[in-house]
Amino acid sequence: MSVTAQLKSLSLDNINPHVKEAKYAVRGELAVRSEKYRAQLNKGEKGNLPFDTVISANIGNPQQLDQKPITFFRQVASLLENPLLLEKPEVLKEHLGYKDDVIARAQKLIKDVKSVGAYSQSHGAPAIRQSVADFIERRDGYPSDPEHIYMSGGASSGVNTLLHIICSKPETGILIPIPQYPLYTATLAVLNARCVPYYLEEGKGWGTDLNAIKESLEKAKQEGTDVRAIAVINPGNPTGSTLSPEDITAVLKFAAEEKLVVIADEVYQTNVFAGSFVSFKKGLRDLQKAEPGKYDNVELASLHSISKGMVGECGHRGGYFELVGFDSEVAAEIYKFISIQLCPPVIGQCIVEMMCNPPREGDPSYELYHKEYYGIFEGLKKRAFALYDAFEEMEGVECQPPTGSMYLFPTIHVSPKAVEAAKSEGRTPDEFYVSRLLDATGVCMVPGSGFGQKEGTLHFRTTFLAPGTDWVGRITKFHKEFMDEFR
Amino acid sequence: MSVTAQLKSLSLDNINPHVKEAKYAVRGELAVRSEKYRAQLNKGEKGNLPFDTVISANIGNPQQLDQKPITFFRQVASLLENPLLLEKPEVLKEHLGYKDDVIARAQKLIKDVKSVGAYSQSHGAPAIRQSVADFIERRDGYPSDPEHIYMSGGASSGVNTLLHIICSKPETGILIPIPQYPLYTATLAVLNARCVPYYLEEGKGWGTDLNAIKESLEKAKQEGTDVRAIAVINPGNPTGSTLSPEDITAVLKFAAEEKLVVIADEVYQTNVFAGSFVSFKKGLRDLQKAEPGKYDNVELASLHSISKGMVGECGHRGGYFELVGFDSEVAAEIYKFISIQLCPPVIGQCIVEMMCNPPREGDPSYELYHKEYYGIFEGLKKRAFALYDAFEEMEGVECQPPTGSMYLFPTIHVSPKAVEAAKSEGRTPDEFYVSRLLDATGVCMVPGSGFGQKEGTLHFRTTFLAPGTDWVGRITKFHKEFMDEFR
Numbered sequence: 001m002s003v004t005a006q007l008k009s010l011s012l013d014n015i016n017p018h019v020k021e022a023k024y025a026v027r028g029e030l031a032v033r034s035e036k037y038r039a040q041l042n043k044g045e046k047g048n049l050p051f052d053t054v055i056s057a058n059i060g061n062p063q064q065l066d067q068k069p070i071t072f073f074r075q076v077a078s079l080l081e082n083p084l085l086l087e088k089p090e091v092l093k094e095h096l097g098y099k100d101d102v103i104a105r106a107q108k109l110i111k112d113v114k115s116v117g118a119y120s121q122s123h124g125a126p127a128i129r130q131s132v133a134d135f136i137e138r139r140d141g142y143p144s145d146p147e148h149i150y151m152s153g154g155a156s157s158g159v160n161t162l163l164h165i166i167c168s169k170p171e172t173g174i175l176i177p178i179p180q181y182p183l184y185t186a187t188l189a190v191l192n193a194r195c196v197p198y199y200l201e202e203g204k205g206w207g208t209d210l211n212a213i214k215e216s217l218e219k220a221k222q223e224g225t226d227v228r229a230i231a232v233i234n235p236g237n238p239t240g241s242t243l244s245p246e247d248i249t250a251v252l253k254f255a256a257e258e259k260l261v262v263i264a265d266e267v268y269q270t271n272v273f274a275g276s277f278v279s280f281k282k283g284l285r286d287l288q289k290a291e292p293g294k295y296d297n298v299e300l301a302s303l304h305s306i307s308k309g310m311v312g313e314c315g316h317r318g319g320y321f322e323l324v325g326f327d328s329e330v331a332a333e334i335y336k337f338i339s340i341q342l343c344p345p346v347i348g349q350c351i352v353e354m355m356c357n358p359p360r361e362g363d364p365s366y367e368l369y370h371k372e373y374y375g376i377f378e379g380l381k382k383r384a385f386a387l388y389d390a391f392e393e394m395e396g397v398e399c400q401p402p403t404g405s406m407y408l409f410p411t412i413h414v415s416p417k418a419v420e421a422a423k424s425e426g427r428t429p430d431e432f433y434v435s436r437l438l439d440a441t442g443v444c445m446v447p448g449s450g451f452g453q454k455e456g457t458l459h460f461r462t463t464f465l466a467p468g469t470d471w472v473g474r475i476t477k478f479h480k481e482f483m484d485e486f487r
Numbered sequence: 488m489s490v491t492a493q494l495k496s497l498s499l500d501n502i503n504p505h506v507k508e509a510k511y512a513v514r515g516e517l518a519v520r521s522e523k524y525r526a527q528l529n530k531g532e533k534g535n536l537p538f539d540t541v542i543s544a545n546i547g548n549p550q551q552l553d554q555k556p557i558t559f560f561r562q563v564a565s566l567l568e569n570p571l572l573l574e575k576p577e578v579l580k581e582h583l584g585y586k587d588d589v590i591a592r593a594q595k596l597i598k599d600v601k602s603v604g605a606y607s608q609s610h611g612a613p614a615i616r617q618s619v620a621d622f623i624e625r626r627d628g629y630p631s632d633p634e635h636i637y638m639s640g641g642a643s644s645g646v647n648t649l650l651h652i653i654c655s656k657p658e659t660g661i662l663i664p665i666p667q668y669p670l671y672t673a674t675l676a677v678l679n680a681r682c683v684p685y686y687l688e689e690g691k692g693w694g695t696d697l698n699a700i701k702e703s704l705e706k707a708k709q710e711g712t713d714v715r716a717i718a719v720i721n722p723g724n725p726t727g728s729t730l731s732p733e734d735i736t737a738v739l740k741f742a743a744e745e746k747l748v749v750i751a752d753e754v755y756q757t758n759v760f761a762g763s764f765v766s767f768k769k770g771l772r773d774l775q776k777a778e779p780g781k782y783d784n785v786e787l788a789s790l791h792s793i794s795k796g797m798v799g800e801c802g803h804r805g806g807y808f809e810l811v812g813f814d815s816e817v818a819a820e821i822y823k824f825i826s827i828q829l830c831p832p833v834i835g836q837c838i839v840e841m842m843c844n845p846p847r848e849g850d851p852s853y854e855l856y857h858k859e860y861y862g863i864f865e866g867l868k869k870r871a872f873a874l875y876d877a878f879e880e881m882e883g884v885e886c887q888p889p890t891g892s893m894y895l896f897p898t899i900h901v902s903p904k905a906v907e908a909a910k911s912e913g914r915t916p917d918e919f920y921v922s923r924l925l926d927a928t929g930v931c932m933v934p935g936s937g938f939g940q941k942e943g944t945l946h947f948r949t950t951f952l953a954p955g956t957d958w959v960g961r962i963t964k965f966h967k968e969f970m971d972e973f974r
Binding site: 004005007008009010011012014015016017019020022024026027028035039059061062063064069071074075077078079080081082084085088091095096113114115116117118119120121122126153154156157160164165166167168183186187190228229256259260261296297299312313314315316317325326327329330333336337339340341342343344345346347348 | 491492494495496497498499501502503504506507509511513514515522526546548549550551556558561562564565566567568569570571572575578582583600601602603604605606607608609613640641643644647651652653654655669670673674677715716743746747748783784786799800801802803804812813814816817820823824826827828829830831832833834835
């Protein structure tokens with residue numbers, strides 16, 4: 001250590017050890033390396049790189065991969081940013097093609113928030129929370145109370161809030177599906193609380209297995225863990241699957257018996273390619289209706305976001321969570337906690353409102369909205385199956401059919417020779433595979449170890465957001481060469 | 488406790504005790520009550536309320552109090568939200584008054600971020616960080632490295648990040664000025680770390696007192712506290728004062744000797760009414776230049792925001808911090824930590840860019856920008872002194888002259904009778920005064936206890952953002968009646 005370093009306050013040895021323990025592979029070493037390649041190519045310095053473009057299949061970032069924003073949302077947002085434009089409705093309509101409902105929505109939202117440059121209430125503007133509650137009621141057929149809606153900066157910030165409240169000591173445990181989106185394990189690490197893993201059933205389309213959950217809970221209890229909640233991601237990230245209504249009911253009944261808060265991460269609720277989405281809120285209300293009084297104790301926090309689905313507005317950091325069955329004193333602590341960071345981005349709140357309350361049949365903007373929305377949906381579905389078909393053709397790769405979200409999470413079987421080669425680089429075999437893939441093709445994916453996987457299995461996660469199919473061909477070619485090299 | 492409550496997982500008794508300990512009065516009980524009054528008045532249900540409008544002087548929220556956004560920023564933002572408008576430059580220019588530099592800036596920023604709906608790099612878009620670094624270099628006359636700039640969701644999120652990294656155990660302590668903005672104490676409470684208070688010198692315009700800081704540090708060391716950093720808020724919140732260059736130098740020298748990270752909260756750097764702003768970065772580089780090698784160990788994190796100043800874009804949640812002298816491994820952990828929440832709002836990042844790089848003399852938008860910017864500045868200054876003059880006239884009130892930020896923090900002396908009346912309501916005398924003020928006038932302020940104050944002293948904090956002077960008259964009238972009632 002240099003003299004200057006010795007005189008510093010902070011070093012890797014004395015900063016928060018819980019931050020150090022956190023792992024977040026989605027933006028880890030490979031992502032950083034892919035950004036370097038991209039910068040290199042952008043500067044026209046291709047050098048020895050054997051590819052012309054970088055494909056960021058490591059992260060669900062639709063607009064980075066050329067998904068076009070929904071016109072209605074962005075037209076309204078432009079007026080929210082510059083309300084002076086509303087003084088010239090004839091220019092907007094005649095020269096810029098803004099429809100009456102665009103103008104009306106902007107006027108309404110400005111009334112609701114006063115200015116997108118002003119702080120809102122800590123949990124969001126009241127009229128926006130009302131609109132979210134109305135959406136939930138239409139979706140589920142059960143009432144929703146705007147006072148129980150909390151706007152958030154993407155769903156990530158909502159998960160951070162909920163885990164902060166629930167994790168009260170180092171022994172606190174949260175049941176987390178494995179594989180999982182690493183926001184959960186990373187946040188639990190920072191909070192010095194315990195991840196209680198429960199494995200999803202890959203062979204059954206990555207469904208929940210109640211016996212596996214029970215076993216995990218019992219094992220955790222024996223180890224002195226105070227398990228307080230169960231997280232479910234539906235549709236699944238990274239699994240690309242949608243839970244059956246039976247799985248949802250089973251989890252809710254189990255949570256009721258075991259006094260567990262249910263954290264339902266439902267940010268992919270519109271990315272469903274088979275059957276239709278059933279929310280945990282609806283599942284819970286159905287149970288409560290069928291057997292009055294029996295499930296009144298269940299505490300459910302359900303999260304949604306503008307980052308995913310056909311909206312894809314990640315950069316705007318908008319989302320919400322709804323609390324069901326929470327104690328009012330606990331809710332007051334949640335309110336105080338989020339107040340410390342003042343409020344979520346207000347323009348993001350407005351886009352949440354539009355996602356929840358888009359143009360309806362008969363509205364001037366409906367036709368275009370409908371065309372754009374389903375155009376994106378069909379494009380995603382098509383690419384999901386194209387990628388799935390490609391994986392099906394690959395030697396040593398097995399993939400569950402895509403039924404939801406934006407990802408595929410295939411199993412890969414590699415040879416002992418590849419395992420050895422990985423070891424010699426200090427990498428796990430899945431990291432090694434994905435690292436080689438990046439260097440050979442410019443396609444950035446995330447190894448299964450970044451999400452968790454059953455011991456002895458190997459996976460990788462890829463989005464199917466990138467346009468075209470050229471990049472799928474790159475993967476197929478690489479895979480064949482990799483398998484041949486390490487045969 | 489009801490049967491249902493007993494079957495729940497979460498109650499006030501078992502949630503995170505550190506969240507419960509956190510206090511955040513800026514959005515506490517009085518703020519909630521004032522919002523209720525506002526909602527009541529908006530519905531036309533005045534009832535017995537002795538006022539017609541609520542004045543939210545509890546929080547620095549300029550646009551909620553009718554401060555107009557800067558036109559250039561919002562015109563560009565409207566194009567970022569709807570880039571299709573850029574296809575019709577003639578309509579923008581001829582019918583909507585958008586100047587060429589507005590269009591050029593929007594084109595540049597869209598190139599930089601691809602879409603405001605896409606995630607950026609975790610610490611912000613590279614070209615925006617470059618622009619921030621260029622601004623810092625122009626401001627201070629010393630270079631700044633864009634790789635050391637971290638965009639954040641307002642400065643609050645930056646403070647949260649820094650404290651998360653530094654606080655490694657319950658014994659970790661951070662020197663915090665008292666009075667302080669409660670973000671600091673609240674975040675330390677959540678992190679289960681220690682606030683090491685050092686009192687500012689009210690009699691000397693709320694300057695830092697090196698002897699007081701030394702005493703606090705020694706006392707903390709004796710109590711087993713591992714003090715790792717010193718926070719400074721300059722210009723001050725809630726104090727309304729600007730530190731002298733001598734105070735800044737003294738703090739930096741002290742930090743170098745004691746191996747303390749300096750957290751410089753400089754969000755009010757353009758709200759300076761006397762002298763000119765000197766950044767801690769400049770102060771540090773000056774010291775390093777004067778005595779080469781002697782201060783190389785200093786670690787400085789300097790924060791800025793679009794929420795304050797003449798920009799006032801709180802709702803957009805934009806800000807940044809610059810790290811100076813940090814170990815690269817520590818910086819890598821900061822990068823990982825912020826990655827878990829993906830990225831700050833991208834439109835907020837773009838407004839940071841515009842704040843740092845506004846229209847310059849000769850640019851088409853410069854004249855209007857200049858007029859708006861200095862119009863707001865002069866308005867704030869005028870109201871600051873009008874309020875100060877009013878306080879000077881009030882019996883039992885003493886106030887330091889306003890030299891910076893958006894607040895005044897006068898001392899108030901109340902009679903023993905008022906102290907008694909407060910006690911019977913279970914309130915501190917300053918809370919009692921401010922609560923009475925709200926009920927009588929609709930003006931919402933924050934009691935000094937929300938920021939910390941020397942024992943035996945009483946204060947309140949008010950912004951001077953509200954337009955007009957009617958509300959100042961309301962305070963004067965209330966104060967006289969309060970003093971008379973409790974004489």
